[in-house]
Amino acid sequence: MESNDVEDEEFGFSRNYFLAKELCGSGKKSARKLSEIGVVDEQELRDAYTKIESKHEKEIGDLVSSYRKSYSEWAFVLRCGFGLLMYGFGSKKALIEDFASTALTDYSVIVINGYLQSVNLKQVAVTLAELLWEQLKMHRKSTSESQPKSQQPFLTRSMDDLISFLDGPHLEDDECFVCVLVNNIDGPGLRDSETQQYLSRLAACSHIRMVASIDHVNAPLLWDKKMVHTQFNWYWYHVPTYAPYKVEGTFFPLILAHSGSAQSVKTASIVLQSLTPNAQSVFKVLAEHQIAHSEEEGMPFNNLYTICRERFLVSSQITLNAHLTEFKDHELVKTRRNADGEDCLYVPLTSEALQKLVQEITQ
Known part of the structure; x- marks a missing residue:
């Protein structure tokens, strides 16, 4: 091809490019706004989502069943002092909870749901200490050893004191330990640096074993070298389940949907079901007061x-x-605060939604 032909071809490309840009720029810009899009109710969108037929159920079931063959290996790795970190596409909540209920029946297990917007890590540490305390008493009773001395209530102890207790040399062996299952350790309720530091310190305790799942591609950036190799001491397992994130997604608004009161009640109901009966009764007292005195700012402590x-x-x-x-x-x-400057407690739901919630927890 001669040089003149090449120049003509390049000129043609350039001319067409600028003509296209000119034509695009001559059109009127759209006056439509994102806020004008007609979004559906969130509950309606979720109902439609539940009706979508799942695919490859048999293959997914066979895949999950194949992981069950590794339960004994996972339990052995835990007893050796490692933490289990499950990663791969799909929700791993059902998998690790099935592992705990199947292979960890000899130990106390506590579940932390990192997909919640906030998690009370101090309460988690208190519960771990109480469970370990009960294990120690049972172990000494079965071995005819002297019973441990009475302890200061764990609820009043600091986080550092609780971690020291969980890491203490209570026994010559490590037969007494509590397992911590963390669904989405990279979730919004656990993602800050301070929380991850406390989690790593808990995982490093001699009487704690941790099983966790991650889903965010940048989750490992939450930890430094010491946390990964010394404190968490992760043993990584690739366990894609291809399961939908149904439970994890309940607490997040769907795209192009506005949340309705029904969805707020459903979310609050799920949270309340995970609490103790006494806690539910306390919440009911507050809710009933708010329904009866809707004109007030709330209920004084x-x-x-x-x-x-x-x-x-x-x-x-x-x-x-x-x-x-x-x-x-x-x-x-x-x-x-009310008109008198007194701090009052209230539930951030409408009276109608609150009545539905009270009915659900009463059933």
């Missing part, structure tokens, strides 16, 4: 404590504070 104590739901203000902390962590309860 002292009034709530008096009623709960009369109904034998709490024994002290410390116990009530523990329940309230859990409510606030899950954004079930908030505080605001």
